[in-house]
Amino acid sequence: MDAPGGEDEAPLVVSVPVPEVDDGSPSEVSPPKNHVRDVHILSFAFLLIFSAYGAAQNLESTVNTENDLGTTSLGILYISFTVFSFVASPMVRFLGSKNALVLGTSGYLLFIASNLKPSWYTMVPASLYLGYTASIIWVGQGTYLTSAARSHARDSHLHEATVIGNFNGEFWAMFASTQVIGNLVSLALLGGGKANQVESIVLLDEGDIWSEFTKHIIRPALGVSGVGGAMAIFGFFDALCSLVAGQFTSGISSITLIMSGGAFLQIFVLLWLLLKYSLTSGVLGYVYPLLMAAIWGIGDGVFNTQLNALLGMLFRHHTEAAFAQLKVWQSASTALVFFLSPHVTFQAMSVLLVIVLLVSMLGFLLLTLHVENAFGHGH
Template identity: 25%
Template sequence: MGPEGKTLLNIIILGFGFMFMFTAFQTCGNIEQTVIKSFNSTEFHGSGYTSMAIIYGVFSASNLIAPSVVAVIGPQLSMFFSGLVYSGYIAMFIHPYTWSFYTASVVVGIAAAILWTAQGNLLTINSTDATIGRNSGIFWALLQFSLFFGNMYIYFAWHGHVHISDKDRQTVFISLTVISLVGSFLFFLIQKPEPEATPSEASESLLQTESTESAPIIIATPGLGSQALDAFKKALQLSVTKEMLLLSISIAYTGLELTFYSGVYGTCIGAMTQFGNDAKSLIGLSGIFIGLGEILGGGVFGMLNKCNRFGRNPVVLLGLITHFVAFYLIFLNIASDAPIAPEEGTHLQAYFTPSVEVALLCSFLLGLGDSCFNTQLLSIVGFMFREDSAPAFAVFKFVQSITAALAFFYSNYLLLHWQLLIMVVVGFLGTLSFFVAEWVVVSSRRDTDYDNI
């Protein structure tokens, strides 16, 4: 197998590892608020929204140290140990206690920062300028299959269940824990890509561990303390560059809508009593349609990126339009108090008779629009910051996770229409700022081409 074939295989294995892990974790996030409402115990007083707010809050802060961890132990081990922590969080739901629930939320927030920084690092060092768009799309499409499989299981397991019993909960979370562990162990199949340098240069770079492009596993050397500190400093420096500041509004928007589609919208559907006895199982069906939108978008826009002469802007604009249509239909279809309704659900009606078909169409549009933004952001960050991919993706996840934490926090209190309005405003501003950032990339590429004549 040639160097390009090996790196493509690495991207596919990376995608499958994340697919298994997030089949478990994203399904867990989608159902946990509903599960917690059904869990009657004097020992437990927790909120799924609060847990996710803690996870993303700790996630955001931990992104400042994540590049240092990846620099010391390498991306492969970073992802493996982080995956074990994710499995522990899911296993906690088999019999949750308030203290274990919130403690696990803190620990998985730290693990998430390390996991995603390592993922961005591995994606970049297994890609070239020509393949970064394709590889981002392949990874994103494989990752989003997680929404499809996990939520299909929920749909069939909970079909016709008005109340989620202890046995229902335990069966689901034992299965999800095992699936998560499979994903963690898949990371050991990732191989070291062939260096692009000559053999002598490659040997020297491996010994000195100076090139993140030629070595995915950074070798332990006496200078690790300095290496970790340098990675931390680089993340701080990148966070205030013009390019990253421009992209940060778009990244912040992905954090807000991540919260909405992964935690809030499923809860809203499950709370709609007018959907009948199938409302709880529709949470799973909604997740499937989100996943279908994500897979379609990741596959199509990742492939388009390879031969797209118009740049990334049209895909991002399509994502914004898709989301605006979804938000408007959700506003008309779902009751305003659905995000904060009690276990018995809401009896209120929005602006027309609630429709399951419209609700599922909106799920698909949410997933499609999310893939538009994320594939293009992965591509542009990997392109702009190729030499500093781990710190750059740490900043990416810092911005995304802090806005996700904020959104999960206000989801405990804000009615649906206010949550939608916040996303509309930030999405519009984020799209404009992405256009400017893409223009900077195109301009710099033209200058480089001119200099090389």
């Protein structure tokens, strides 16, 4: 990472220089860097980008159905994302995080434009390029947000871990809001006798794990028209929990506690589905699926804020590499689920998720103990 005060910690929007004082001598006091404002700008920019991209992605399997062009292009996208994430760190270091953010938006623009005339000659190259730019923009986002938090904490004499948590909380809350906005807009535009279109649109948004949940749980209980509402509830609690979890982040111990709580909630939902849940009538038949969606959103908000905050705290000198590794594993697992889910049952997928969550939390706890032991011995 660049040295303190370098390009990665420079404001996204440059402040106007201080004018000369009345006696004609230039002022020696420069305005402070406003990194809080930069987080607002960064978060709002991602809200706009991914609201537009989410709508295009959700239409892939609905509109581009010829020879499975839509689903194939998404599979290519996530494979490309995985491959390019391996080399995203040096690319972001070379470009600088701000330039990486600007370049990264071009892939989303091209992908959306390719849907205006979808074909194998437009969608496949656009998906490949978006995989590249997605790796760039997400590593740039994590690097810049962390650098801005460190700089703000230093300039304002605040606890660094707390600022990193607060900044991540705001960003991921805004990002999760795309779930609410996108699904409510889809329902408003496609309501009134177009329920099947609504269902198709709101099902690609959280990947195939969520689409399996809606297919097997939400749709039988609430009907097709309830899918969008359930996803909006998921997004609302995701955003709310992201904001709250960011405020409670203060160090390794708090992250461990919050992460454990989020993992417990998601395992609880999965075990509920496997062992106890059955379709019921009446009020509870509506409440239970929506409650599951809310709990799953809470867990998602926890994981997003705390994992990104943890990487920002631990990897001071290899920030780009840390976030690149995170995207490698995230995109690879998404691609795996994308191709695996059509061939396994919902119960098998739920069991697999329980195992993965347990193994992940065990590894996370071991990492926490190792880090705290290292700091305790002054390493």
